[in-house]
Amino acid sequence: MRSRNIAQTLPLIAPVHILILSVIVIPSLFVIWLSITKSTYGQAPTFVGLENYFQVLSDPAFRSALWNTVVIVVFAVHIELAVGLLMALLFASGLPFRRFLLVAVLAPYAVSEVIAVVMWRYLFDPDAGPVTLALKGLGLPILDWAYEPSHAMILIGLLTIWLHLPFTFIILYAARLAIPADLYEAARIDGATPLQAFRRVTLPLLGPAIVVALLFRYIFAFRIFSEVWLLTGGGPARSTEVVAVYLYQEAFSYNAFGTAAATAWIMVVASLLLAAGYVLLLRRQVTANAQ
Amino acid sequence: MRNSRLITGAGKAVAVAALLVWSLLPIAFIVMSSLKPGRDIFAVPTVYVFTPTFQHYASLWTRWGQFFDGLLNSTVITAGATALAVVASTCAGYVYSRNSGRFHDASVMFLIVVRLIPPIVVTLPLFPIVNAIGLNDTHVVLMVLYATFFVSLGTVLMRTFIDQIPRELDEAAEIDGAGRFTILRRVIVPLAAPGIIAVAVFVVVFAWNEFLFAFIFTATNAKTAPLVISEMLGSMDGVDWGILFAASTVQLAPVLLFVVLMNRYLVAGLTAGATKG
Amino acid sequence: MTDRITLDITRRGFLGTALGGAAALAAGPSWAAAKTLNILSHKVHETVLGTGDGDLMKEWKARNDTDLVFTTFDSNPLQDRLFREASLPSTDYGVGYIIDNRPTADIAKLFALLDDFLKSAPIENYDDIAPGLREAMTVGGKTIGIPVRHATGGLFYNEALLEEAGISAPPTTLEELIEQAKKLTFTAKDGTPVTGMIMASDLAVFPVSFARAFGGDYITKDFKLLPKPEAMEKALGVMANMFKDGALPRSYATTKNDDQVTWMQQGRAAFTMITFARYKQFNDPANSKFPGKIKAVQFPKSKSYDGEMSAVTESWGMSIPANFADKELAWSYIREVSSPRVTLGMAKNGNGPVRVSTYADAEFAAASPVAAAEAKALATARGAFPPFPEAARAQQLFLEDVQLAVLGRKTPAEAVENMVKRITPLLPA
Numbered sequence: 001m002r003s004r005n006i007a008q009t010l011p012l013i014a015p016v017h018i019l020i021l022s023v024i025v026i027p028s029l030f031v032i033w034l035s036i037t038k039s040t041y042g043q044a045p046t047f048v049g050l051e052n053y054f055q056v057l058s059d060p061a062f063r064s065a066l067w068n069t070v071v072i073v074v075f076a077v078h079i080e081l082a083v084g085l086l087m088a089l090l091f092a093s094g095l096p097f098r099r100f101l102l103v104a105v106l107a108p109y110a111v112s113e114v115i116a117v118v119m120w121r122y123l124f125d126p127d128a129g130p131v132t133l134a135l136k137g138l139g140l141p142i143l144d145w146a147y148e149p150s151h152a153m154i155l156i157g158l159l160t161i162w163l164h165l166p167f168t169f170i171i172l173y174a175a176r177l178a179i180p181a182d183l184y185e186a187a188r189i190d191g192a193t194p195l196q197a198f199r200r201v202t203l204p205l206l207g208p209a210i211v212v213a214l215l216f217r218y219i220f221a222f223r224i225f226s227e228v229w230l231l232t233g234g235g236p237a238r239s240t241e242v243v244a245v246y247l248y249q250e251a252f253s254y255n256a257f258g259t260a261a262a263t264a265w266i267m268v269v270a271s272l273l274l275a276a277g278y279v280l281l282l283r284r285q286v287t288a289n290a291q
Numbered sequence: 292m293r294n295s296r297l298i299t300g301a302g303k304a305v306a307v308a309a310l311l312v313w314s315l316l317p318i319a320f321i322v323m324s325s326l327k328p329g330r331d332i333f334a335v336p337t338v339y340v341f342t343p344t345f346q347h348y349a350s351l352w353t354r355w356g357q358f359f360d361g362l363l364n365s366t367v368i369t370a371g372a373t374a375l376a377v378v379a380s381t382c383a384g385y386v387y388s389r390n391s392g393r394f395h396d397a398s399v400m401f402l403i404v405v406r407l408i409p410p411i412v413v414t415l416p417l418f419p420i421v422n423a424i425g426l427n428d429t430h431v432v433l434m435v436l437y438a439t440f441f442v443s444l445g446t447v448l449m450r451t452f453i454d455q456i457p458r459e460l461d462e463a464a465e466i467d468g469a470g471r472f473t474i475l476r477r478v479i480v481p482l483a484a485p486g487i488i489a490v491a492v493f494v495v496v497f498a499w500n501e502f503l504f505a506f507i508f509t510a511t512n513a514k515t516a517p518l519v520i521s522e523m524l525g526s527m528d529g530v531d532w533g534i535l536f537a538a539s540t541v542q543l544a545p546v547l548l549f550v551v552l553m554n555r556y557l558v559a560g561l562t563a564g565a566t567k568g
Numbered sequence: 569m570t571d572r573i574t575l576d577i578t579r580r581g582f583l584g585t586a587l588g589g590a591a592a593l594a595a596g597p598s599w600a601a602a603k604t605l606n607i608l609s610h611k612v613h614e615t616v617l618g619t620g621d622g623d624l625m626k627e628w629k630a631r632n633d634t635d636l637v638f639t640t641f642d643s644n645p646l647q648d649r650l651f652r653e654a655s656l657p658s659t660d661y662g663v664g665y666i667i668d669n670r671p672t673a674d675i676a677k678l679f680a681l682l683d684d685f686l687k688s689a690p691i692e693n694y695d696d697i698a699p700g701l702r703e704a705m706t707v708g709g710k711t712i713g714i715p716v717r718h719a720t721g722g723l724f725y726n727e728a729l730l731e732e733a734g735i736s737a738p739p740t741t742l743e744e745l746i747e748q749a750k751k752l753t754f755t756a757k758d759g760t761p762v763t764g765m766i767m768a769s770d771l772a773v774f775p776v777s778f779a780r781a782f783g784g785d786y787i788t789k790d791f792k793l794l795p796k797p798e799a800m801e802k803a804l805g806v807m808a809n810m811f812k813d814g815a816l817p818r819s820y821a822t823t824k825n826d827d828q829v830t831w832m833q834q835g836r837a838a839f840t841m842i843t844f845a846r847y848k849q850f851n852d853p854a855n856s857k858f859p860g861k862i863k864a865v866q867f868p869k870s871k872s873y874d875g876e877m878s879a880v881t882e883s884w885g886m887s888i889p890a891n892f893a894d895k896e897l898a899w900s901y902i903r904e905v906s907s908p909r910v911t912l913g914m915a916k917n918g919n920g921p922v923r924v925s926t927y928a929d930a931e932f933a934a935a936s937p938v939a940a941a942e943a944k945a946l947a948t949a950r951g952a953f954p955p956f957p958e959a960a961r962a963q964q965l966f967l968e969d970v971q972l973a974v975l976g977r978k979t980p981a982e983a984v985e986n987m988v989k990r991i992t993p994l995l996p997a
Contacts, residue, residue, distance in 0.1 A: 006394055009386040012471070013398065015379040016442045020405055023417070023439040028408050030416040040957070041651040042674035090306055099554050101307065103547060105314050106492070110546035111321070112500040112517055114524065115539040119317045119324075126818050127761060128335040128836070130320075146819035147975065162317070167493065171448065174489040178455045208451045215403065216444050223409050233770050236821030237971040238964075247411060252648055253960045257415060264412040271407050279403065282447075286387075286396045329855035333830040335760055422656055506649075510639040518641075525642035527719075528612045528918070529849040530826050 035261035045258070052262035061238060062246055062263070066270060068153065069242040073221045073274065076157050076164075081214055083161075084168035089202070092176045109166035113226035120159050121231060145232070149239035152232050156240060159227045164220070168213045175209030176202070208285055215278045222271040243267050318543070325536035332532050347533035351541070355523065358538055361516035364430065366545070368515060369498040371434035376441045376494045377487060383442070384449025385475050389461065399450070402443040410440055414507045421508055428510040436508070437498040445490045452486030453479055488553045499546055516542055603634040605897055608650050609665040611640040613717070613884070616919040617905070624913040628904045634897065643667065654678035654889040661889055662898035666713050668704035668883045669955045676707035680888040683711050685899045691906045696923045698946060705885040707955075713885025714906050715922040717914075719843035720881040720949045721773055722864040722941055724850060729762060729838045729858075738863070742781045742870040745839065746806060749815040752838035764815030766837035768825045772952040772963050773880045775970045777841060778803035780880075783873040786966065787953040791995050797984050802870075804973040804980035811974050821971050832862060841867055843882075844942040845920050864938045866945050881949035883922070958994035965990045 035052055037045035056062050087105065095101055108116070123131045126146050135142045145155040179202065187197040225244040228234060234241035247267065251260035272279070324332045326343040351358060387399050426432040460482075461474045469477065480487065505515040520542065523535045607614075618624050625636060639661070641649055650664040655678060666679075686694065694702075697715055705713035723745070725738045733752050739745035749764025756762050767774040776786045784799020785792075794800050810816045817823060817837070829849060831837040833856040849855070850862040869877040886905065888898045904910060908923060915921035915932055920942075926932060927943040936942075953959060966987055973983035 005390060005392070008471070009390055009395075012382040012386045012475075015375075016383040016402065016446055017398070019379065019435065019439040019442055020402065023436060024405050024408055024413060027413040027416040027420075028405075031408075031412050034415065040674060041655055042672075042677040086306075087310065090303065093303075095303065095307065099551070101310075102554055103550050105310055106550050107318055107543075107547060108314050109492075110496055110499075110543055110550070111318060112502075112520070112539070112542065114502075114517075114521065115321060115536075115543075116317065118524075118535075119321050122333060123317060123320060125335075127763075128337075130337045133336065144818070146817075146822040152822075162313070170489050170492060174485040175451065175455075177485050178452060205455070208454065209448075212444075212447050212451055216406075216447075219403075219406050222407075223411075232822050233824070235769065235971060236975060237977070238968050244409065244411070247409065249960075249964065251411065251415070252644070253964070254958070255648075255651070256961075261412060261415070264409050267409055268407045272404065275407075279400075282403070283396070283400060286399050287391070329852075330833065330857050333834055334857075335834055335836055418652055419656060506641070506645055507652075511637060521645075522611055522640060522642055524826075525610065527610055527643060528615075529829055529846060531855070532830070533855075 031261045031264060034257055035265055036258075038256075038258040040255045040257060048258065052258045053266065056259055056262050056266060061241065062243075064238070065241045065243050065246045068240060069222060069224065069244075070270075070274060071153065072157055072160065072224055072242065073218060076160050077214060077217045077221050079157075080161055080165050080168045080217060081210065084165055084172050084213070085206075085210070087165075087169050088172040088176045089198075091173055105169065106166045108162050109164070109170075111163070113163065114230060116159065116163060117226065117230035120155070120162075124155060147236060149236060152236065152240045156224075156227050156231060159231060160221065160224055163227070164217065167220075168217060171209055171213040172206060175206050179205050211278055211281050211285065215275060215282055218275040218278060219271060222267070222274070243270070321536055321543070322540050325533065325540045327533070329531070329533045332536070347531075347537035348541075350531070351534050351537045355519065355534065355538065357514070358516060358519045358541075361514055361519040362542070362545075364509075364513050365499055365515045365517075368430050368433045368437070368513070369495055371430065372437035372441075372498040373491055373494045375434060375438035376445050377491050379438065379442050380445025380449050380490055381480065381483070381487060382475065383446040384451075385453055385479055387446065387450040388453035389458070399447065402446055406440075406443040411503060414503065418507055427508060428512045430513045432508050433498075433501075433504060433513060433515070436504045437494065437501060441490075441494045441497060444493065448490055449483065449486055452483045456482045492550065492553065495549055496546055499542075601629065601633050601635040603632065603897065605634050605636055605663065605901055606661045607636060607638050607663045607665075607901075608646065608653065608661045609638055609640055609663075610643060610646055610884075611638075612919075613665050614638040614640060616717075616914040616917040617910075618913065618917060622917075624910045625901075625904065628901070632897065632900060636901070650889070651675065651678060654891060656891060658891045658893065659889050660892075662892050662894060663901055664887050664889055665716065665884050666705075666887050668701075668885065669951055669953065669959060671705065671707050671712055672955050672957050672959075673707060674957065675955075676710070676712050678890055679712045680890050680892075680895055681710050681712060682714065682888070682899070682902075685895075686711065689899065689903060691903050693908060693923075693925075694906075696908065696925050697906070698922055698924060700881075700946075700949060701883045701885075701922050704883055704951060705887075713887040714902050715883055715885050716905060716919075718881055718883040718920040718922055718946065718949075719845055720879050720920065720942060720945050721777065721841050721867065722844045722879070722938065722945060723867045724832060724840050724842060724846070724862055724864045726832065726835060726838050726858055726862050728861040729756065729835060732756060733838075738865050739868050741868050742778070742806070745868055746810060746815070749810060749839055750813055753813065753815045756835060758835075760835050762835065763817045763831070763837050764813075765810065765839040766817055766823060766828050766831045767820070767841060768823050768828060769821050769971055769974075770824060770967065772966060774841065775800070775803060775807070775966070776952045777867050777880055778807060780877050781867070781869040781873065783870075783875050783877075787962070787991075787995070789950070789954050791954065791956065793991055793995060794984065794988060797988070799873075800987075801980040801984050804970065804983055807970075807974045808976055808980065812976060816974070821975060833857060843920070844938045844945070845918065847936065847938045848918065864941055866941055876948060878948045878950040879945040880952050881946065882951060883920075956994075956996045962991045962994045965994075 036049055038048045039045035123129050124143055126132060126144050132142045143151045143155050145152040183201050184197055187201055223244045224242055228240055228242050229245050232240045234245050247260055247263045250256050250263055325347055327341050328344055331338040331341055387395055421427050421432055460478050464474045464478050500517055502517045502521060505518050520538050523538060524530055647667060647670055653659040653661050701715035701718055705711060705715055729752055735748055739748050752762055753764045754762055772786060779785055779800045782799035782802045784796035787793055788795055811820055828840045828842055832840050832850055835857050844864055847864060851859045853859040867879060886902045888895050892898060908925060911921050911923045912926050912929055915926050927939055933939045969983040969987050972978040973980050
């Protein structure tokens with residue numbers, strides 16, 4: 001019975017798995033091999049064992065990059081979730097000009113990172129940017145991001161939220177739209193307050209979408225690159241460097257393919273650990289879905 | 292009662308205004324910069340009143356012809372990648388929603404865990420392979436790559452959305468003698484439309500703006516628009532910011548248009564399924 | 569040999585068409601000429617060769633019945649792509665443009681040695697090409713590239729702002745530069761806040777120039793790290809003081825090359841150091857608020873140092889990937905581009921000319937007001953550091969300590985000590 005079921009479904013899941021196997025999995029096996037060798041342009045790989053892993057893990061720059069990444073991921077992703085959820089509910093509650101508003105809030109997602117960074121650098125110029133001047137005019141504290149590492153991290157976080165909030169929002173909004181209206185009708189007839197309806201109907205039914213949005217934002221946010229590379233270049237003095245920048249430098253600036261490959265695998269493990277909670281939640285859902 | 296409705300309305304208005312400023316301010320500056328005379332773009336203090344000029348768009352047309360070739364290439368690649376990713380994800384999402392067991396559960400988890408591998412590293416081994424089979428600098432290679440990096444998310448999302456479609460519907464169709472493909476086409480796809488659109492939006496935006504793979508795997512024939520923009524930003528002979536912002540505005544427009552068009556289906560889904568205030 | 573190339577292109581074109589379904593959209597290779605030479609370069613390298621009637625290679629194309637197809641990228645991606653292509657079993661690219669701080673012994677293995685070509689089909693008046701540039705393209709005594717462009721740094725100043733602050737002449741010593749930069753940290757009469765000097769913090773050029781002004785250096789040609797550490801300490805001390813006094817922008821630690829240009833064009837900074845070739849851009853009336861007012865001199869040295877000071881330069885060469893089949897055709901192209909005629913033609917299109925004789929051309933000198941200063945700087949110019957396998961990593965460590973010292977988070981002495989500790993193990997044995 002089970003094997004017949006698998007045979008029947010195989011043609012439908014085959015395309016996805018063929019793509020993943022040929023483009024990601026098989027090359028990644030080669031990357032494992034690369035990570036235990038030393039090589040660069042014009043130099044064939046020589047076996048070095050686990051040396052690359054030790055070298056990366058013992059590099060203080062890598063450890064600070066890892067810490068910065070974790071901080072940005074944890075803050076940015078959860079703030080995005082909270083705001084995205086509120087936005088989805090706001091839109092679902094009925095708004096005038098909904099079509100226009102939807103395009104407006106999705107727009108940042110369509111802006112390429114390079115251009116977004118150019119604009120943000122100008123808007124937040126610590127001496128004369130329009131936003132800086134506006135904040136000063138209102139008597140608010142400004143972001144001294146080119147000097148203070150903590151301010152730089154805040155700006156990077158804001159920018160990454162600006163770019164990716166639409167992603168979280170659209171998943172939650174699409175999921176919210178799929179909740180049948182009669183459930184809310186029933187809740188109202190039972191005398192539930194809007195808050196109760198949210199807790200008893202919206203939240204449980206949005207649960208799976210929330211987990212998916214969170215998990216994939218974790219995965220994507222862990223590779224945060226352009227926002228840092230183009231905004232601060234990892235500065236001031238490498239204080240805002242993140243893991244992807246470290247990896248990029250190893251691979252493309254230093255052409256050290258062995259340490260780059262090792263960094264990549266350390267990154268996989270680190271992101272798996274960080275997202276472990278959500279992976280387990282998703283697994284529970286996958287199996288619960290069976291009943 | 293009326294009071295509380297007023298407060299809700301005011302709260303909503305404030306929230307919407309804040310959202311608009313947050314989302315649109317930087318974009319407004321990009322578009323505005325593309326219309327400013329070159330010397331006013333980075334002026335301090337900021338110039339808000341100016342006579343718009345289309346000079347930068349004209350220069351873009353005459354001096355960066357390859358940008359428009361790039362837009363065509365991007366269009367072809369984005370369309371192909373989106374079609375491939377959406378179809379593959381919907382099929383797989385349907386299977387994973389309706390079937391379980393150790394094999395299926397494990398293979399869903401596998402799809403996600405695989406995505407933890409940073410795309411940048413697979414470029415190292417892929418480059419010689421793509422060259423060896425002669426796919427370098429073709430549209431196909433980017434379509435396949437872009438689709439691949441979104442089928443994991445696509446599949447999981449589609450599974451989540453299809454889970455919400457009552458199974459009784461497919462069972463009824465099955466009793467009427469419909470096969471898996473027919474059920475998928477006639478029952479699942481129409482009902483999962485908002486989810487399909489969400490997935491499509493992700494792939495379109497990703498494929499339209501992607502830089503790294505395009506940089507590694509194209510040269511002239513399949514060169515995409517973001518590559519040309521990154522060349523404009525090149526630091527050797529200086530950046531012409533006006534042209535750059537004009538190009539960015541042009542590049543932004545089609546994606547926004549796509550969202551506008553798709554919007555209709557999202558809103559259709561809304562009226563079919565959700566609350567009325 | 570040419571058959572193989574054509575075949576390759578056909579195969580590419582075919583797959584692109586059949587699978588991508590976009591033949592009409594892709595700008596395919598031109599079939600007008602019998603042969604095609606594929607070139608990997610920056611867009612600038614293509615632009616300076618001219619187009620249409622001004623095409624400097626028109627005659628060569630006709631003579632060789634060959635079309636030139638340029639694949640262009642920005643500098644660093646370009647180098648990566650070039651090495652990647654040259655590492656394949658075979659490549660379609662006949663000529664690749666390479667930056668002078670890249671050719672290490674490992675990289676040199678990927679390219680054809682050009683000494684035999686230089687003997688069998690010599691370049692016209694080869695000795696006219698600046699010796700320093702030629703030397704930068706040799707590895708272990710063997711030539712792997714022919715110089716084609718250089719970018720040498722000069723000190724740019726905004727004459728209008730200097731006048732406004734009552735300064736009549738640009739600085740002739742580093743001490744004067746610092747003095748003037750401090751004076752020029754003020755609010756201009758049009759209300760613009762002016763910062764004395766702006767410099768990118770992600771390039772070695774600036775600390776290296778300041779150190780050379782005191783007779784020191786970062787890494788010498790024979791791989792000596794910080795030959796006079798006290799000169800580097802002084803350099804960092806001077807820069808740190810400028811930052812403290814506001815004569816460097818608050819955003820120093822995240823400033824890039826492009827910021828230098830916009831700040832100068834807007835009158836937000838009075839001084840900067842950048843390649844002479846930027847003269848045109850600074851003074852372009854469409855983008856600059858000070859057209860004709862931004863001028864350049866050689867970067868001054870400290871009055872406490874009476875030796876010679878080398879300006880920092882970066883140059884490009886043309887090389888042939890070792891895995892390319894038709895090397896004769898590629899060499900023929902390189903010869904033509906290196907000729908005095910094309911060198912002069914490219915210079916008029918804004919290319920930093922590699923031939924000394926080009927600067928003597930009256931028409932060229934008239935068209936470029938900074939030509940004289942540039943020629944003088946070029947005579948003794950040197951790269952910021954020599955190529956070696958860990959050069960990029962060393963630069964990163966170097967800049968980290970420079971930034972910490974300038975921001976005042978470390979004393980110059982601590983920074984220098986840390987540089988020695990961390991960079992020494994990276995130097996070639």
